[in-house]
Amino acid sequence: MCYHKSFVAGVEELLAHYSASFESITEEMEPMREQFVLLLRKDQGLNLSESNEMGEKLIAYSQKDALPATLTKQELSELKWYLKTLTSIDEDGVKRYYENGFDYLPTPIITAGNPDKFQLFKWGLIPFFMTDKEKAMQLRTQLLNCVSEEMYNTPSYREAAKNAQRCLIPVTGFFEWRWLDEAGTVKIPYYVTFRDQKVRSMAGLYSRWKDKETDQYHYTYTLLTARANTILEYVHNNKQRMPVFIDKDNEK
Secondary structure, three states: OOOEEEOOEEHHHHHHHHOOEOHHHHHHHHHHHHHHHHHHOOOHHHOOOOHHHHHHHHHHHOOOOOOOOOOOHHHHHHHHHHHHHHHHEEOOEEOOOOEEOOOOOEEEEEEOOOOOEOEEEEEOOOOOOOOOHHHHHHHHHHOOEEEHHHOOOOHHHHHHHHOOOEEEEEEOEEEEEEEOOOOOOOEEEEEEEOOOOOOEEEEEEEEEEEEOOOOEEEEEEEEEEEEOOHHHHHHOOOOOEEEOEEOHHHOO
16 A cells, blocks of 8 residues: 545535544644744745745745744644645545645544544644654554455554544545556556545544653544455556455444
């Protein structure tokens, strides 16, 4: 499974499919919006009405010797992250056209612990037992996907699987790569979706990890994969895997 999945949907479609509240998403994003405004105030040049213009200026700031004195590199990185998040999710729905595990942006999912509301979790599971923050942040990109046949035995996923920390990941499709050479240097991306292009649920596991230095909790998830079917064997010809999808009748 590659590191992208597609998801664009309105609130009405999500509510109709899952019978879950989207209200908590708005509440979770309010602190992000406040922090974003505080960072913007540090540089008057970012007082722009259009998010596209602001994004272009932030990119320009990233160029060599172009960093403004009023912003540190860390603050600049945070601004980009907040801008991507706040412009892609709002009270009307999700407008981000694909998820990239290496962006580590919050994604609306539904957990077994709170099945009646959407929550913002980040793709790339951090196991609860991690003690080193730097290693935990590095590990998450290696745990974007979980081989479902091994989830009860693999240490990183075992406790989440045994504790039924299951989640549904709403998608409208996903991207996969077909390798054209053995090294994978030449690849063709395929977008795999359903005929009706309606929302479907990928299966996942979720985790809560506490940063002992800051006492902050990090909520993350991984998506489950299974042996590819005949069609996906051709597309994902390297590892021959595909996401696990849950039928609507079995979602609850």
